[in-house]
Amino acid sequence: MKKEKIDLKTKTFPIKFSLTIVILCIAIYLLCVAGIAVSVWQIARFGIAEFLDVLKYPFLILVSLFAIVLVTCILIRSQYAIEEKTLITQFGFIKSRFDITSVTALELSVSTNKLTVFFGEQFIVITVQASWQEAFIRAMLEANPNIDYSFTLTDTPPSENE
Numbered sequence: 001m002k003k004e005k006i007d008l009k010t011k012t013f014p015i016k017f018s019l020t021i022v023i024l025c026i027a028i029y030l031l032c033v034a035g036i037a038v039s040v041w042q043i044a045r046f047g048i049a050e051f052l053d054v055l056k057y058p059f060l061i062l063v064s065l066f067a068i069v070l071v072t073c074i075l076i077r078s079q080y081a082i083e084e085k086t087l088i089t090q091f092g093f094i095k096s097r098f099d100i101t102s103v104t105a106l107e108l109s110v111s112t113n114k115l116t117v118f119f120g121e122q123f124i125v126i127t128v129q130a131s132w133q134e135a136f137i138r139a140m141l142e143a144n145p146n147i148d149y150s151f152t153l154t155d156t157p158p159s160e161n162e
Contacts, residue, residue, distance in 0.1 A: 011139045013132045015078040015091075025071050032064035039064075080126060082139045085115070089126070098124070100143040108137070108151040 015024075039057040043060040048054055073092030081088040087098040098119070113133065115126045117140075128136055141147055 010081055010083045011135070013080045013082075015039050015127070016129055017059065017078075018074070025075060028067060028071050035064040044102055051089070061107070080136065082136070082143060084122050085143055089124075103140065103144055103147050105138060105148040105150070106140060107155070108133070108149075111154040126158070128130045 023079050039060045043053075043057050048057070053107070070092060072129075076142070077093070078091045081090065082100070085100045087100050087103070089096045102119050103117055104120055107116045108114075108128070109116075112129065113128050113131075115128045115137070117126060137149065141149060
C-alpha cells in the first residue's frame with residue numbers, strides 16, 4: 001500500500017465562515033432534505049404514473065444530494081495554503097493554484113481584513129482572518145521576498161452631529 005507523502009513545508013490557513021453563511025448552509029440542508037422527502041413521499045404515495053415522473057422525482061433527489069455534498073465539502077475543506085512557491089485557494093473540491101514567484105505586491109485593507117494579491121495587472125482578493133493574517137503574509141513574503149507589502153487604514157467619516 002502506497003502512503004501519501006506529507007509535505008511539512010505546506011502552511012494551511014482555514015477559512016472561518018460568518019454566522020450568515022452558516023445559517024444559509026443550514027437552510028440549504030433543510031431545503032434539500034425537504035426536496036428528498038417530498039420526492040420519496042410522492043413516489044410512495046402516488047407511484048410513477050407518467051414518464052415525466054420518472055424524470056422529475058429522481059432528478060430532484062439527485063440535485064438535492066449534490067447540493068448536500070457540495071455544501072458539506074465547502075464547509076469542511078475551505079482554506080488557503082502556501083506550498084513552497086504556490087498559493088492554493090480551496091473551496092470544497094474547487095482548487096486554484098497561483099505561482100507566488102509571479103506575485104508583485106500584497107495590499108492589506110486593515111478595516112475590512114481583505115488582502116489583495118497582485119500578479120502584475122491581475123489580482124485576487126483574499127479575506128484573511130485576524131488570527132492568521134500575520135502568519136499568512138509572513139509565509140507569502142518568505143516564499144517570495146521580492147513582494148511589495150503595504151496596508152491601508154480607512155478613517156471613519158465624521159458623523160453629522162460633529
